[in-house]
Amino acid sequence: MIFELKEKKDKTLEEMYEKAMNELNDFFGIDWIRNIPTIVLWNKRKDYDNLRGKKTEPWERGWQNQRIIYMINRNVMEKESGHKYSREDYFAFLKHELCHSFFMILSNSCSRPLWLNEGVSVYLSNQNKIKKNFVTTFSCFLEYYYQVGEAIYRESGFAVQLLVEKFGKEKLLELIKSLGKVKSEKDFNKQFKEIYGHNPTYTFFNKLLNEQR
Ligand SMILES: [Zn+2]
Numbered sequence: 001m002i003f004e005l006k007e008k009k010d011k012t013l014e015e016m017y018e019k020a021m022n023e024l025n026d027f028f029g030i031d032w033i034r035n036i037p038t039i040v041l042w043n044k045r046k047d048y049d050n051l052r053g054k055k056t057e058p059w060e061r062g063w064q065n066q067r068i069i070y071m072i073n074r075n076v077m078e079k080e081s082g083h084k085y086s087r088e089d090y091f092a093f094l095k096h097e098l099c100h101s102f103f104m105i106l107s108n109s110c111s112r113p114l115w116l117n118e119g120v121s122v123y124l125s126n127q128n129k130i131k132k133n134f135v136t137t138f139s140c141f142l143e144y145y146y147q148v149g150e151a152i153y154r155e156s157g158f159a160v161q162l163l164v165e166k167f168g169k170e171k172l173l174e175l176i177k178s179l180g181k182v183k184s185e186k187d188f189n190k191q192f193k194e195i196y197g198h199n200p201t202y203t204f205f206n207k208l209l210n211e212q213r
Helices: 012-028 045-052 074-081 087-106 114-124 150-167 170-181 185-194 202-212
Strands: 038-042 063-064 066-072
Touching: 012 087, 012 114, 038 045, 038 202, 045 066, 045 202, 063 087, 066 074, 066 087, 087 114, 114 170, 150 170, 150 202, 170 185
Parallel strands: 038 066
Antiparallel strands: 063 066
């Protein structure tokens, strides 16, 4: 399939992009200034489906592939996704997708565990607050090592938030950096235990949650 692109000047989006990049460079402790991510906006669900090579769900709005971020144009947000547009929500969405690109750099292109990858994006883009994620018990996010599911967005952002609040961001960055040498879920558990002193289990995360209350 062939698509035709043209450059778009969009001051609002450029400002959001710059703010998100600055904040992410700061968190990840890197200085990504060359070969930075490119934003491609889509306007019609049909085009997005063709890009993805599948029928996407109405709530799906964007996708990151290496350093290209495909995002719904904010002008068609409501029409094509059913989401109401707000600057806060759209900025969070952009930052979420950009965050995946940072994750891939740190992890040496290792996207798994997906719950960790999505959790970092949800947490850093402030979507725990925006989506009013409130977890009383962790019960399913750890199943999402290799695949994505709805629960990943509800629980894993909160799990990552607890890891950062309890143990600091350096340990989280260490964990992400170690993913390049992780070959399996078993390897990951071992690595996690080395850093946090416990296997990544619901018992561990629920304990953090209870200590927080
Ligand atoms: Zn994501």
